[in-house]
Amino acid sequence: MATALTRLPDDRLSELLDGYRAAARGPRRRALAVALCIAAFTLLAGHVAEVDLPRLWEHAGAFFGYFDRITALESGGGRVWTDPAEWFWGWQKWGLLLADTLLIAYVGTALGALGGFLLSFCAAANLVPNRWLRGTARRFLEFCRTVPDIVFALIFVIAFGLGPVPGVLAIAIHSMGALGKLFSEVVENIDMKPVEGASAAGASWPAMVRFAALPQVLPNFTSYALLRFEVNVRQASVLGFVGAGGIGQDLIEAIRKFYYNDVAAILLLIILTVMLIDLGTERLRHRLIGALESRA
């Protein structure tokens, strides 16, 4: 079934090729300009950030060597996975710390979602006609989500003392900022007819929110809060670096004191936990969205 395609005559072909080149020239020139800009920025940034490629080349072996070291049994002989009992010698302690980390993430997310929930209705343009109240709520939320949670944790550790309390509060405040923004966007996109109906029937502001706005936004809110919980589990695992509770404290100690096998064990535990939580919340969110679509 092979069919020989005839080649176009040369003059016809060159006409087409010229057309293609002319069409491609403009975008190509623009791409070149962008690339030059990026290259200039890269050189400048490389200078500021003290990028030293020869040093990286020299130490690249050390990077992979690090993973080699953390997976080699310290008592000599073989890899860590040949002797799980020795590798995970501290599994009871780490398990508890991991549970604490999850709890920190949960309590932080719950408190943050609560705060964001209350503030989102104040920050939504369609429910709050007062510009000053709305502006204040929005600026406050912006501040809470722009300052990184670990900075809050650093400050709170000094105010509240070491332990999980500053970690929970830091996560709560940061989540409040992030969730408050998302929530208020959801609220601004609701169908306004139930709101008008409730107002027309004489509902007060809280009653209007409860019966007209809330049923529309609750599934979306839950979905966002679950997504935030995923992020917060990651965050809670490193908050211990500054003394704010969770497994991070043990991890940074293990890294700083060169307990290589412990580093490998804790990292593996964190990765597995994060993956499990991701899978679990993804399932839940799909079910939520499915329930939402079947109702619609």
Next chain:
Amino acid sequence: MSQPISLRDAALADLAGIAARHPDTFRVLHPSRLRAAALGVGAIVLLIFGLWRLEFSPARLIDGFGQLIHFLGLMLPPDPGTWSRTLLIFRGLAETLAIAFLGTLGAAILAFPLGFLAARNTSVGRVVHFLSRRMLDSVRGIDALIWALIWVSVVGLGPFAGVLAILTSDIGTFGKLFSEAIEAADRKPVEGVTASGGGKLHGIRFGVLPAVLPVMAGHVLYMFESNTRSSTIIGIVGAGGIGLMLSEMIRTLEWGVVSFIVLLILLAVAAIDAVSGRLRAALAGRR
């Protein structure tokens, strides 16, 4: 004014009749509502258990918030102190931006081929597809701060370790985003290229790339925004940028400097957001 009241009265007068006609609405405990209530109670119980387990106590909270208010008073007005320190702070900010820029760019370049390997329609085989997916997942599971710690012990203290940390942690994110963009791309241009005699690579270059490049550029800009935030804190573990200064000032209780640095970070992040938001809008418009 009297109309709604009479409607209400009418409804109340016939309450028993309405309840008989709509039994489902008037059931005190609807099954779906019961499940929601159980979930809510479970969530609250877990919350209370968490508060207890994590050693929350009213005395501690009151004490802590008192301290915080005291600190807030000391934070005003923001004051960097000496000129030399101001210079140091601005240098830290420049480092932070450089770290974010280089880290994002490097991660995007390295993740570009990985994205094609991890996308179902352009990968070279099921095994490669699966392995690259799992690798990207585990890279993503480790926070940038942990990568920073590891890189500091490899290349030493300084912003270079920060660049490498942002780069490594973002490869995972970019790989996932890129592969999703590639999988969502329209198949028809590829079929067109194949029909006119192009190979698989031609199909990717002329069929997939033009469609996904603007999407990818949007993701890169968005990650640059998010990385300016994460590179402000990476200095806490000694990987360069403004975070080192910030954590030191917090630990030595120089609250005026702390508020100055936080203000500076807020301004820088807002500026970057505005610029990249514009660029992203332009990209979306051109598509």
